[in-house]
Amino acid sequence: xxxxxxxxxxxxxxxxxxxxxxxxxxxxxxxxxxxxxxxxxxxxxxxxxxxxxxxxxxxxxxxxxxxxxxxxxxxxxxxxxxxxxxxxxxxxxxxxxxxxxxxxxxxxxxxxxxxxxxxxxxxxxxxxxxxxxxxxxxxxxxxxxxxxxxxxxxxxxxxxxxxxxxxxxxxxxxxxxxxxxxxxxxxxxxxxxxxxxxxxxxxxxxxxxxxxxxxxxxxxxx
Amino acid sequence: xxxxxxxxxxxxxxxxxxxxxxxxxxxxxxxxxxxxxxxxxxxxxxxxxxxxxxxxxxxxxxxxxxxxxxxxxxxxxxxxxxxxxxxxxxxxxxxxxxxxxxxxxxxxxxxxxxxxxxxxxxxxxxxxxxxxxxxxxxxxxxxxxxxxxxxxxxxxxxxxxxxxxxxxxxxxxxxxxxxxxxxxxxxxxxxxxxxxxxxxxxxxxxxxxxxxxxxxxxxxxx
DNA sequence: GTCACAAACTGACTAAATCACTTAGCCTTT
DNA sequence: AAAGGCTAAGTGATTTAGTCAGTTTGTGAC
Numbered sequence: 001x002x003x004x005x006x007x008x009x010x011x012x013x014x015x016x017x018x019x020x021x022x023x024x025x026x027x028x029x030x031x032x033x034x035x036x037x038x039x040x041x042x043x044x045x046x047x048x049x050x051x052x053x054x055x056x057x058x059x060x061x062x063x064x065x066x067x068x069x070x071x072x073x074x075x076x077x078x079x080x081x082x083x084x085x086x087x088x089x090x091x092x093x094x095x096x097x098x099x100x101x102x103x104x105x106x107x108x109x110x111x112x113x114x115x116x117x118x119x120x121x122x123x124x125x126x127x128x129x130x131x132x133x134x135x136x137x138x139x140x141x142x143x144x145x146x147x148x149x150x151x152x153x154x155x156x157x158x159x160x161x162x163x164x165x166x167x168x169x170x171x172x173x174x175x176x177x178x179x180x181x182x183x184x185x186x187x188x189x190x191x192x193x194x195x196x197x198x199x200x201x202x203x204x205x206x207x208x209x210x211x212x213x214x215x216x217x218x219x220x221x222x
Numbered sequence: 223x224x225x226x227x228x229x230x231x232x233x234x235x236x237x238x239x240x241x242x243x244x245x246x247x248x249x250x251x252x253x254x255x256x257x258x259x260x261x262x263x264x265x266x267x268x269x270x271x272x273x274x275x276x277x278x279x280x281x282x283x284x285x286x287x288x289x290x291x292x293x294x295x296x297x298x299x300x301x302x303x304x305x306x307x308x309x310x311x312x313x314x315x316x317x318x319x320x321x322x323x324x325x326x327x328x329x330x331x332x333x334x335x336x337x338x339x340x341x342x343x344x345x346x347x348x349x350x351x352x353x354x355x356x357x358x359x360x361x362x363x364x365x366x367x368x369x370x371x372x373x374x375x376x377x378x379x380x381x382x383x384x385x386x387x388x389x390x391x392x393x394x395x396x397x398x399x400x401x402x403x404x405x406x407x408x409x410x411x412x413x414x415x416x417x418x419x420x421x422x423x424x425x426x427x428x429x430x431x432x433x434x435x436x437x438x439x440x441x442x443x444x
Numbered sequence: 445g446t447c448a449c450a451a452a453c454t455g456a457c458t459a460a461a462t463c464a465c466t467t468a469g470c471c472t473t474t
Numbered sequence: 475a476a477a478g479g480c481t482a483a484g485t486g487a488t489t490t491a492g493t494c495a496g497t498t499t500g501t502g503a504c
Contacts, residue, residue, distance in 0.1 A: 043265040047272045054276035057303050063465030076381045077299045081279050096374040103325040152318040159298045285496030
């Protein structure tokens, strides 16, 4: 079963991006230009571009052009077509985080660099006055993973947390305790600053367990 | 900025799948049928379907139809357009696994059910004679995550390991030690069977560290 | 009953347009 | 000279109408 024209075209376009040394935000040739270059028609080009769009490899801007997307170099992705959220799925998510994040926090405590501390501080203090939407509080957990020095860990956490963005307000209603959130985040940062891996791990587990309990005791929804 | 027709169409098709109670393998209406139903043209339908194809939500079978894909209910995905592998990216991956998998193994040790042990045994014994391609040895690690009882953890590990499938043979050349692999897997299973979380965690860390060292000492490639 | 074949479905792709939006430059106005 | 509005070129978004290429299924000959 030979790969379809659309599949080969997708790879070719990725080749153009990579061989051209293009990064997120850079423009790629227009659909008409690509159609001419590969001697095919624009609907076919668009199909290939749509596939790349679905994974965040490219972005369309109507009237302007097509640009390299932010997640083109990602290894794992949050499913953009993920199923609707339920209370069970939220509990499943927090349980998974409860397994993964303490280990990440421990790693971040030993590997963190000065600039990570700065960014963590910023994420903690900005959480009380969210500038970029309701999901900003989750930024802390992504920054914590970033401090591990391993971009892959950051990707995994960011992908997991992106799930919650859409229904963040709904969750806020169940667990809106910014003060405690803030205090616990602050404590984790201090442990990371002190490079105390065991303490960072313990505090992170405690923090997530608090959230889990709050969600668990909340009434069913959706 | 209102969502484009293509975006709304994608959601509508997902609605058809979910409202129809369709699961992986089930057929969805043909492109022409969908075009008629939404009063649009087939190229537009195909664009929407291509986006769903990119995330594994649907699959095309030329001449037969379009079917619900295996990962439609996934929360995280392996990027199908991920960048080419390098030695550095492999080390980054193994480092991330070194952080995550020991914690998963500990959880699996306490949460495992009898059927998980069966599947783990099967994965260990089949690893020596791979039936379904060269990537079969990685199955063990996915099964280990499955034993945690949290499908999300299984998804995360499966997505991380899918990265390696494509270049698995290349990696095999660097670290082809099936005997030791097999022994170490076996030891982890025993710890999981005994529900010894600390031991499962330790053995998993040791196992991955062995792999890491083998890759690290290998010559540069690609 | 079994096999070959032909319709009828399906996806894959083409061709040539038109509409909608953005951008940049020019030109007017101040 | 600076500010604002207009216009034209370039781009994505979508349509229309068809052809080609696989797959499935039922029918009829054997």
